[in-house]
Amino acid sequence: MIHAANSLLEHRLPPPDPTIDEVCVIVACARRDGGPLRVQALADEARLSVRTLQRLFHEYVGISPKWVIRRYRLQEVAQRLTTGHNVKLADLAAELGYFDQAHLARDFTRLFGCSPSNYRRTQIN
Numbered sequence: 185m186i187h188a189a190n191s192l193l194e195h196r197l198p199p200p201d202p203t204i205d206e207v208c209v210i211v212a213c214a215r216r217d218g219g220p221l222r223v224q225a226l227a228d229e230a231r232l233s234v235r236t237l238q239r240l241f242h243e244y245v246g247i248s249p250k251w252v253i254r255r256y257r258l259q260e261v262a263q264r265l266t267t268g269h270n271v272k273l274a275d276l277a278a279e280l281g282y283f284d285q286a287h288l289a290r291d292f293t294r295l296f297g298c299s300p301s302n303y304r305r306t307q308i309n
Contacts, residue, residue: 203240203244204244206230206240207240207241207244207245209230210226210229210230210237210240210249211245211252213226213229213230214226214249214252214253214256215256217260219253219256220253221253221257221280221281222253222281223237223238223248223249223250223253226249226253227249237249254291255295257280257281257282258291258292258295258296260280261276261280261288261292261300262292262296262303264276265300265303265304265307266304266307266308271304273285273288273289273300273301276288288300
């Protein structure tokens with residue numbers, strides 16, 4: 185039955201969309217260590233205008249490139265807080281493109297539900 189259903193539906197599938205592969209490559213760029221910290225940098229790397237990048241993300245990812253970059257940066261913060269006992273939040277904020285430590289703390293708390301300092305304490309103990 186499954187084979188019959190697959191045979192019936194397979195020819196009705198739309199052709200592969202090459203843009204999906206392009207978007208996956210761009211998301212991988214945002215995800216990599218040392219990846220772009222700003223939408224403009226990601227657009228430059230993808231050789232697209234910021235507006236074109238925003239449109240691609242809206243259509244294919246469902247969220248903005250800024251949101252994706254921010255989430256990867258915050259995941260990096262959480263990972264470093266877990267593994268680095270002496271990580272200074274102000275230094276980490278500057279390294280990851282935040283305006284200041286308070287900006288980092290607000291974003292982190294919004295995503296993880298606790299401050300970076302509290303998160304570090306719960307991970308180390």
